[in-house]
Amino acid sequence: MPARLPSNMSAPFSWLKPEPMGLYIAPADAWIDPSRAVDRALVTHGHADHARGGHGETIATPATLAIMALRYGVEHGVVPVAYGETHSLPGNVRATFVPAGHVLGSAQILLEHAGERVVITGDFKRSPDPTATPFAVTPCDLLITEATFALPVFRHPPIEQEIAKLLDTRARNPDRCVLVGAYALGKAQRVIAELRRAGYTDPIWLHGAMERTCGLYEDFDIDLGDLRPVADAPKGALIGGIVMCPPSALSDRWSRRLPDPITAMASGWMRVRQRAVQRNVELPLIISDHADWDELTCTIADVNPTETWITHGREEALLRWCELHQRKARALALVGFEDEDD
Amino acid sequence: MEQFAALLDALVTTRSRNGKLALIADYLRRTPNPDRGWALAALTDGLDFPAVKASTIRNLMTERVDPVLWTLSRDYVGDTAETASLLWPEPPADQLPPPTVAETVTILTATNRATAPGVLAGLLDRLDTSGRYALLKLATGAMRIGISARLAKTAFAQAFQVDVEEVEEHWHGQTAPYLPLFQWAAEGADAPDSSALPLFRPFMLAHPLEGPALATVTTNFADYAAEWKWDGIRVQLVRVGDEARVYSRGGEDISAAFPDVAGALPFPAVLDGELLVRGEHQGGAGNEAKQGGAASFNALQQRLGRKTVSKAMLIQYPAFVRLYDALIVEGEDLRPLPWTERRAALETLLPRLDPTRFDISQLIEAENLSALEDLRSRARDDAIEGVMLKHRSSTYVAGRRAGLWFKWKRDPLLIDCVLMYAQRGSGKRSSFYSDFTFGCWDGNPDTGAELTPVGKAYFGFTDEELKWLDSHVRRHTTARFGPVRETDKSLVLEVAFDSVHTSKRHKSGVAMRFPRINRIRADKPAHEADRLETLKALIT
Numbered sequence A: 001m002p003a004r005l006p007s008n009m010s011a012p013f014s015w016l017k018p019e020p021m022g023l024y025i026a027p028a029d030a031w032i033d034p035s036r037a038v039d040r041a042l043v044t045h046g047h048a049d050h051a052r053g054g055h056g057e058t059i060a061t062p063a064t065l066a067i068m069a070l071r072y073g074v075e076h077g078v079v080p081v082a083y084g085e086t087h088s089l090p091g092n093v094r095a096t097f098v099p100a101g102h103v104l105g106s107a108q109i110l111l112e113h114a115g116e117r118v119v120i121t122g123d124f125k126r127s128p129d130p131t132a133t134p135f136a137v138t139p140c141d142l143l144i145t146e147a148t149f150a151l152p153v154f155r156h157p158p159i160e161q162e163i164a165k166l167l168d169t170r171a172r173n174p175d176r177c178v179l180v181g182a183y184a185l186g187k188a189q190r191v192i193a194e195l196r197r198a199g200y201t202d203p204i205w206l207h208g209a210m211e212r213t214c215g216l217y218e219d220f221d222i223d224l225g226d227l228r229p230v231a232d233a234p235k236g237a238l239i240g241g242i243v244m245c246p247p248s249a250l251s252d253r254w255s256r257r258l259p260d261p262i263t264a265m266a267s268g269w270m271r272v273r274q275r276a277v278q279r280n281v282e283l284p285l286i287i288s289d290h291a292d293w294d295e296l297t298c299t300i301a302d303v304n305p306t307e308t309w310i311t312h313g314r315e316e317a318l319l320r321w322c323e324l325h326q327r328k329a330r331a332l333a334l335v336g337f338e339d340e341d342d
Numbered sequence B: 001m002e003q004f005a006a007l008l009d010a011l012v013t014t015r016s017r018n019g020k021l022a023l024i025a026d027y028l029r030r031t032p033n034p035d036r037g038w039a040l041a042a043l044t045d046g047l048d049f050p051a052v053k054a055s056t057i058r059n060l061m062t063e064r065v066d067p068v069l070w071t072l073s074r075d076y077v078g079d080t081a082e083t084a085s086l087l088w089p090e091p092p093a094d095q096l097p098p099p100t101v102a103e104t105v106t107i108l109t110a111t112n113r114a115t116a117p118g119v120l121a122g123l124l125d126r127l128d129t130s131g132r133y134a135l136l137k138l139a140t141g142a143m144r145i146g147i148s149a150r151l152a153k154t155a156f157a158q159a160f161q162v163d164v165e166e167v168e169e170h171w172h173g174q175t176a177p178y179l180p181l182f183q184w185a186a187e188g189a190d191a192p193d194s195s196a197l198p199l200f201r202p203f204m205l206a207h208p209l210e211g212p213a214l215a216t217v218t219t220n221f222a223d224y225a226a227e228w229k230w231d232g233i234r235v236q237l238v239r240v241g242d243e244a245r246v247y248s249r250g251g252e253d254i255s256a257a258f259p260d261v262a263g264a265l266p267f268p269a270v271l272d273g274e275l276l277v278r279g280e281h282q283g284g285a286g287n288e289a290k291q292g293g294a295a296s297f298n299a300l301q302q303r304l305g306r307k308t309v310s311k312a313m314l315i316q317y318p319a320f321v322r323l324y325d326a327l328i329v330e331g332e333d334l335r336p337l338p339w340t341e342r343r344a345a346l347e348t349l350l351p352r353l354d355p356t357r358f359d360i361s362q363l364i365e366a367e368n369l370s371a372l373e374d375l376r377s378r379a380r381d382d383a384i385e386g387v388m389l390k391h392r393s394s395t396y397v398a399g400r401r402a403g404l405w406f407k408w409k410r411d412p413l414l415i416d417c418v419l420m421y422a423q424r425g426s427g428k429r430s431s432f433y434s435d436f437t438f439g440c441w442d443g444n445p446d447t448g449a450e451l452t453p454v455g456k457a458y459f460g461f462t463d464e465e466l467k468w469l470d471s472h473v474r475r476h477t478t479a480r481f482g483p484v485r486e487t488d489k490s491l492v493l494e495v496a497f498d499s500v501h502t503s504k505r506h507k508s509g510v511a512m513r514f515p516r517i518n519r520i521r522a523d524k525p526a527h528e529a530d531r532l533e534t535l536k537a538l539i540t
Helices: A062-072 A159-172 A187-197 A208-219 A253-257 A273-278 A293-303 A315-324 B002-013 B017-030 B035-043 B054-064 B067-077 B080-087 B101-109 B116-125 B129-140 B149-160 B164-171 B179-187 B212-219 B297-301 B311-316 B339-352 B369-378 B463-475 B532-536
Strands: A016-019 A022-025 A030-032 A040-042 A057-060 A078-080 A086-089 A093-099 A107-113 A116-120 A142-147 A177-181 A204-206 A227-229 A242-245 A261-266 A283-285 A307-313 A329-331 B224-230 B233-240 B243-248 B269-277 B319-329 B358-360 B384-391 B405-409 B413-424 B433-441 B451-457 B477-481 B484-487 B492-497 B499-502 B510-513 B516-521
Touching: A057 A062, A062 A078, A062 A208, A142 A293, A142 A315, A159 A177, A159 A187, A159 A261, A159 A283, A187 A204, A187 A208, A187 A242, A204 A208, A208 A227, A208 A242, A273 A283, A273 B002, A293 A315, A307 A315, A315 A329, A315 B067, B002 B017, B002 B035, B002 B129, B017 B035, B017 B149, B035 B101, B035 B149, B035 B179, B054 B067, B054 B080, B054 B116, B054 B129, B067 B080, B080 B129, B101 B116, B101 B129, B116 B129, B149 B164, B149 B179, B164 B179, B212 B369, B224 B339, B224 B405, B233 B319, B269 B297, B319 B339, B339 B358, B369 B384, B413 B451, B413 B463, B433 B463, B433 B492, B433 B532, B451 B492, B451 B510, B451 B532, B463 B477, B463 B484, B463 B516, B492 B510, B510 B532
Parallel strands: A030 A040, A040 A057, A057 A078, A116 A142, A142 A307, A177 A242, A177 A261, A204 A227, A204 A242, A261 A283, A307 A329, B319 B358
Antiparallel strands: A016 A022, A022 A030, A086 A093, A093 A107, A107 A116, B224 B384, B233 B243, B233 B269, B269 B319, B384 B405, B413 B433, B413 B484, B413 B492, B433 B451, B477 B484, B492 B516, B499 B510
């Protein structure tokens, strides 16, 4: 009778199984960012396509858990793990949460098992953000990276340049207001914080969908200055002002109440003119909370894993880059992560 | 180049016409000669560098970027120039400063097929992303940013507060960078002399006969001459020396598509008329008297927009001009004369013209406006769009002047359709579902007939009606396809249109001209809307 190989001698990383609904950690019976309710979930960050309610146990950073409590009512079975802390999972799997720089509380997850180190980046960026803890490079054997903006045409300019564009447009149109479409969680607060950093102290007006998330950021000691709900704005107060709303509200009936708004959108997709035109955006602001092409490729080089798995976006181009740089890589097909608004 | 690049970027994302005009006008005021002239030429498609092709850019890029990554990027972005501007590798430091537009033009003009790639690369290295986009758009001569030549000329007029029709008149005969034009408009110099060139003269245009004008014309009917308004394209025929041109309404030179007409004017003159195609192919043979020998607009479309025209085309769709007016004849400018005198001059010209290429628009005799209305409603010739009323003492003045010429279109045709799909509009209307697709029943709706889309309209309604329609669409959506919503097909719309023709391109087999929402018939049940056969019976 042939001797059975011990499980840790099987193919590399075979304990990690990419399934359509998420990444499954077999020995721990746990999932990363599952799109359906499971018994045990590790959640990288609080955006709806990664974090959902209904899990038996939800393991995430305290800020991510606070976001999930606020937005999806997740209160039971929560297991907070701070940045840098290691949480032991069943089946000899250790999970460490490492800052990803994407939004407040966002984390990469380092998994260690059977002598192998795997880093799942989740959504991440390398450029500075006053509202998120900076990305930390973590050496590993297998890197599972996002690829939202994985085309060489995507190079996000320095945010200062885009904020200057926004302030300049506002200054040149004193009779109008600038309506900025931005993700209600993360992007909106980053844009507000950068406006403050650029010296803009006027009230910033908020769509109702942003009030609670901004409040949560302030609970985490991120100062966003004078914020006021659009609903409470006295007549004429919005003229010459900056209004923030979720992208979906840009062309919604809601925007009709605003004084001749200039439609701006803060998104990495704004790099391509036709994407701005298709969304009726007059002022495209190239601001993204995802890594651009240079950040994606430089992260693979910095982390220098023996193998790279690519997910969440334009896998093809990043695969090609890995091929050109003699790096072993494969594309995973996980569902539901195309990020139209970021 | 940076200023021009910023202008292009702003134009791409500006929807409103007034916004675009203001941007271009502002640029023209702020930018010195000759840069602004070259920029204007680029915007009006007046620049051409034969040595630079789209393939030049493609080759430049695939030498610098992995071909697979280039193709993936190009497919995503959808525009070669833009993809290249985004992908161009950051150049080494200490480049020359960005070139001016004029410098760019000079450099590109001096290239040939062999030197173009290297020269273009050198220019790209001196520019940032926006500048590279502007350069590549300029170099390949295909702006495609929704700026018509007319819009650019209007912006020019606005920038220097001159009359756009005057701009049109002086424009032709000038070449980029249009220094005499800028000296005239911006610095008050004399207008460029153009008497020796076959130039376009701006058209005199008509107001719709409605509102208070209706009363004026009724009272003073004898002051006006009436003639048919023909459904072709308004043209101006110009001959100076041996050079002849055919210009369209917008001043576009369409001589190449109509060489039969362009070559037919035997003496120097500027004549105004309607370009039509002989009517044999639309069933016009046999009732030519009634048709006036003209086919419907559909026949004319076979020849419109062609760069060259084949012999077969010339034979199958022979064009002719139905003359309305004479502006200049053998050096004499008739424009300051009253209409009656110009008309008399035009009539004396007729015997000198080839009758297969020219006839004259007949005057209509009517006692009063109501008699004319009666004649108008009985005119079922599909080459007739309505009637024109011209003040007998009117001089020929450019543009649309109050009280001189009126157009009185035939009453539109009407049909009741069912709203099927709605799409969000753009600009001011971006939050409204304002583009409506409607259909007719392909049989008896009570025995299982389906709706077939027959047309699309995005005007005809008031702002209040638009709000109502928008809210109807939102409350009656059954499916969404991107920006389009499918409705439950419960709303009847009365659609007005000028005519309907057979069409192989549309599933319904018909195409309407100029459809608009005439009335919302919320009172009418959908199954009582019209059938396709009713619409087909109106085909002309």
